Amino acid sequence: MAVEGLQKEPQSILVTGGAGFIGTHTVLQLLKEGFRVSVIDNLDNSVEEAVDRVREIAGPELSRNLTFFLGDLRNKEDLEKIFSQTRFDAVIHFAGLKAVGESVAKPMLYYNNNLIGTLNLYEFMTKYGCKKMVFSSSATVYGQPEKIPCVEDFQLKAMNPYGRTKLFLEEIAQDVQKADQEWRIILLRYFNPIGAHESGRIGEDPKGIPNNLMPYIQQVAVGRLPVLNVYGHDYPTKDGSAIRDYIHVMDLADGHIAALRKLFTTEDIGCTAYNLGTGSGTSVLEMVAAFEKASGKKIPFKLCPRRPGDATAVYASTEKAHKELGWRAKYGTEEMCRDQWNWASNNPWGYRPPPQS
Numbered sequence: 001m002a003v004e005g006l007q008k009e010p011q012s013i014l015v016t017g018g019a020g021f022i023g024t025h026t027v028l029q030l031l032k033e034g035f036r037v038s039v040i041d042n043l044d045n046s047v048e049e050a051v052d053r054v055r056e057i058a059g060p061e062l063s064r065n066l067t068f069f070l071g072d073l074r075n076k077e078d079l080e081k082i083f084s085q086t087r088f089d090a091v092i093h094f095a096g097l098k099a100v101g102e103s104v105a106k107p108m109l110y111y112n113n114n115l116i117g118t119l120n121l122y123e124f125m126t127k128y129g130c131k132k133m134v135f136s137s138s139a140t141v142y143g144q145p146e147k148i149p150c151v152e153d154f155q156l157k158a159m160n161p162y163g164r165t166k167l168f169l170e171e172i173a174q175d176v177q178k179a180d181q182e183w184r185i186i187l188l189r190y191f192n193p194i195g196a197h198e199s200g201r202i203g204e205d206p207k208g209i210p211n212n213l214m215p216y217i218q219q220v221a222v223g224r225l226p227v228l229n230v231y232g233h234d235y236p237t238k239d240g241s242a243i244r245d246y247i248h249v250m251d252l253a254d255g256h257i258a259a260l261r262k263l264f265t266t267e268d269i270g271c272t273a274y275n276l277g278t279g280s281g282t283s284v285l286e287m288v289a290a291f292e293k294a295s296g297k298k299i300p301f302k303l304c305p306r307r308p309g310d311a312t313a314v315y316a317s318t319e320k321a322h323k324e325l326g327w328r329a330k331y332g333t334e335e336m337c338r339d340q341w342n343w344a345s346n347n348p349w350g351y352r353p354p355p356q357s
Ligand code: NAD
Pocket: 016, 017, 018, 019, 020, 021, 022, 023, 040, 041, 042, 043, 044, 045, 046, 071, 072, 073, 074, 093, 094, 095, 096, 097, 098, 113, 117, 136, 137, 138, 139, 190, 191, 192, 193
């Protein structure tokens, strides 16, 4: 029986891949919302410094609620160690590989990491009786949508091995929940996350040449790359370049808090998918112009042929997330570019020191 006057224990969340781009921003918001957070990450695409900076932004008191484990989801011993030490109320599962081109070249690496890692996670969540999960899916599961905006009940399609891991993992989640109704699973389909925390202390730090538009623009702005290749200028859009739904990473982080609250309060949530996007589309050339305005930097660009596999226009229907999660994106492209530039200008080499010349 609860004794009046006693503080309720904070809920404890395991965040896989919590040292990564979306993970760090979400962990920060979780701490601010009073959750206790354990991160497991193998630092394959991140550095521990990112977690230290989350601690720095959160301050010493909230940071006491954050623990970091260096571990790999493919390694069951790592999972045993973390699950046997802490009782988790829910898991937010970010850990995975995400580069589309690399997934085409190394499909087995993607199937191994993304699928095996997630199957192991289900095994240990089941073993330790934690049956609530928020899973990072992607707008990639809509393939090249025939209609826009993308609505959650559209037929899904994978375009490459990375997309296929997301599609399979969505289907696996449905099967796991169908077989055992104690599970509550929310699949979040992110559109194009960009921007950074307003402090400029955490942000996206891709290894090698970036594949995605905004990290590429950012590296042109700080002089690491000479020119942006704009892929496609003959799309049937107002300026000929392709349209996407860019969403501020802090909005995305808040979407995870809304999803967690939904999991905790909705017994019959089952396994449900929600889009996390703004609902409005912006072209590549509009993003270039918005970034130039926010940074005061000229971004030289070259008009190039279309990138194979790219869709003309992709943006989200946001109705379901708004109605059922009570969540809606707050920020527009101006704030996204402002915060992206704040991160870039303060950390031109990301979390790494500048190379010695
Ligand atoms: P990220 O690479 O920055 O973060 C993923 C983290 O997972 C990294 O820190 C990496 O080291 C870790 N990781 C990978 N495999 C692991 C394993 N086997 N064990 C432990 N840790 C492991 O990527 P992100 O942009 O933060 O994306 C997070 C999730 O969201 C991914 O699942 C990604 O597919 C999905 N997603 C991202 C985007 C995007 O544009 N960033 C869009 C849609 C979906």
